[in-house]
Amino acid sequence: MWVSEQVYYRDNVLPVDKRTLTWIETAQPIIREKLADKGLIEKQHKKTCQELWDTFLVEKADIEQSTRDIYDRAQECFFAFFDKDRQITSLKSSEFLDWKRYLQNDLGLAEATIAAMFAKTKAVFNWAVAQGVEKGWIEASPLDGIGCGSYDNPENDRFIEVEEYHKLLEACPCQEWRMIITLSRIGGLRCPSESQRLRWDDIHWDRKMFKVTTSKLEHHKGKGWRYVPLFPEVRRELEALRSTYHGEQPEYVINRYGRDPEPNLGTQFARIAKAAGLGEAIPAPFNNMRGSRATEIYAVFGEKIEEAWLGHCKKIALKHYLMVRKGDYARAANLELTEETYLC
Numbered sequence: 001m002w003v004s005e006q007v008y009y010r011d012n013v014l015p016v017d018k019r020t021l022t023w024i025e026t027a028q029p030i031i032r033e034k035l036a037d038k039g040l041i042e043k044q045h046k047k048t049c050q051e052l053w054d055t056f057l058v059e060k061a062d063i064e065q066s067t068r069d070i071y072d073r074a075q076e077c078f079f080a081f082f083d084k085d086r087q088i089t090s091l092k093s094s095e096f097l098d099w100k101r102y103l104q105n106d107l108g109l110a111e112a113t114i115a116a117m118f119a120k121t122k123a124v125f126n127w128a129v130a131q132g133v134e135k136g137w138i139e140a141s142p143l144d145g146i147g148c149g150s151y152d153n154p155e156n157d158r159f160i161e162v163e164e165y166h167k168l169l170e171a172c173p174c175q176e177w178r179m180i181i182t183l184s185r186i187g188g189l190r191c192p193s194e195s196q197r198l199r200w201d202d203i204h205w206d207r208k209m210f211k212v213t214t215s216k217l218e219h220h221k222g223k224g225w226r227y228v229p230l231f232p233e234v235r236r237e238l239e240a241l242r243s244t245y246h247g248e249q250p251e252y253v254i255n256r257y258g259r260d261p262e263p264n265l266g267t268q269f270a271r272i273a274k275a276a277g278l279g280e281a282i283p284a285p286f287n288n289m290r291g292s293r294a295t296e297i298y299a300v301f302g303e304k305i306e307e308a309w310l311g312h313c314k315k316i317a318l319k320h321y322l323m324v325r326k327g328d329y330a331r332a333a334n335l336e337l338t339e340e341t342y343l344c
Contacts, residue, residue, distance in 0.1 A: 047128075047136050049091075050084040056124045066193055074120035077103060088128065091142040100146075112156075118148040156283040159323050160185055160292040164278055171276035175241045176256050180265065181272075183253075184286050186233040188293035188310045190214070191286040192265060198253045203238060205230070214311055226311045295323050 053075050060071070081099045082091070096118075103109045103117060125141040133139050160168075165185045172178045183195040187210075194212050202211040208230045230238075241253065257265060269285050282288060290310070298306040307313060 046087045046089055048084065049078070049082055049086045049088055052088050052124060052128055052137075053078070056127050059127070064193065070116060071120050071124075074117045074124075077107070077109075077117045078121055080107070088125075088138055093142050093144070093146060096143055096146055115148045118143070118146070122146075122148065156288070157291070157323050158282055158284075158288045159295065159325050160282070160285075160289050164276070165289075167276040167278065168272055171272045173272070174256070175237070175244055176254055177268070177272065179237050179241050180254060180257060181269075181289070182234055182237045185289040185293060186231050187212075187228055188290050188297065189228075190290060190311075196252070196254050196257075199251055200242075200249055200253060201251075203230070203253075205235075208235075210234075212311065226308065228309050291323055295325065298322055 057068075057071060057075075060068075063071075078099075081102050082095075100114060100118065103114045104111075109117070122141065122143045125138070125143050128137040129139065129141050131137040165181070168181050168185075169178050172181065180191065180195060183189045183198065184191045187195075189195045189198070189212060194214060197213050198210070202213070204210060209227045210230055211225055212228055213225050238253070242249070257268075266285065270281060273282055273285070294306055294310045297309055301309075
């Protein structure tokens with residue numbers, strides 16, 4: 001409690017009744033500030049932006065490294081515009097609109113990136129609101145009512161054809177890289193958060209499936225894992241990788257790459273894609289490989305199975321993964337409408 005059960009009045013100490021205490025605790029900040037200025041209550045320390053970010057990240061020390069990286073990027077963007085010593089109670093909503101324009105016009109960030117920066121910053125300020133004014137934080141977030149924007153960037157959608165997948169495999173420098181690409185393009189795993197956590201004990205050869213652990217959903221009961229079919233391509237590459245061990249089999253399927261807290265698989269993938277002769281750079285390659293597989297599974301097996309095998313809901317699938325393939329146009333052009341195919 002930031003106010004004691006007594007106030008100082010001149011040279012005497014007078015007790016404060018509970019009714020008065022309640023009034024003080026629920027009073028508007030400006031009234032409490034005036035009382036503090038008169039020395040009637042303890043003056044409250046006003047938190048700075050730097051204190052907010054530092055305290056929040058300490059409290060969230062157990063988040064996944066990939067999520068932490070986004071928060072770190074959001075913090076970097078935040079302090080490129082706001083002063084570190086600025087008191088959080090002085091921030092205005094209009095300034096965050098200016099910040100959004102700064103990120104777009106001055107830093108040249110894409111709309112999807114700006115949306116991510118705003119979403120993480122909103123989470124930080126919402127956390128401060130949840131802590132409460134009595135702990136020195138804020139009553140309301142200055143970001144309330146400000147939309148984050150869209151995460152969608154259709155320009156980055158790129159379906160990876162099966163022929164391209166085989167070219168990528170041929171250009172891989174080792175069997176582990178063939179495995180990484182296969183798990184992404186054929187298994188539909190998130191990379192690196194899922195593929196790099198896959199253990200050999202998760203492979204159920206006799207049941208023709210393997211278990212995928214999803215760290216981002218582990219806090220949801222029954223959603224921290226799923227089973228994926230042991231597709232022939234995945235089985236083939238797993239067997240080839242297992243044959244390279246001349247001693248004891250390691251715990252994880254992927255060992256040489258991605259075990260680093262900050263794996264940089266994108267740079268090496270770009271070299272592989274170039275060696276494969278794919279020409280133009282593939283944006284968000286692992287996300288697009290996962291999206292390509294999601295699109296194929298959805299087309300063949302339907303919505304329910306696609307959700308189960310890929311590990312996301314229909315809303316996420318439609319918004320972030322499912323794509324229109326070039327071949328869809330050709331198939332539609334050759335489709336003759338009959339009583340069976342006519343859609344009303």
